[in-house]
Amino acid sequence: MSMTNSVEFIGAKIKIIQAANKSLESLEGCVINETKNTFKIKTNNQEEKTVLKQGAIFIINNQQIKGDEITKRPEERIKRKK
DSSP, X not given: OOHHHHOOOTTOEEEEEEOSSXXXXXOEEEEEXXXXXXXXXXXXTSOEXXXXXXXXXXXXTTEEEEGXXXXXXXXXXXOOOO
């Protein structure tokens, strides 16, 4: 299991490198919620933005992550396989 599959993203620092919505690129902040398909981010300007994971590339905790690789419900992603 890769690190991206077992990590909790809520509370992590995030930067959007690439997104379908180009106006969100370069956005930085903190992940305040996560669903199967989205991150909700509180920006450094205290705004809340929702970003689709699909097709996006993020830097989370200094690690580049493709949104397509983490498009799962958080509870499914962090469960350990027995």
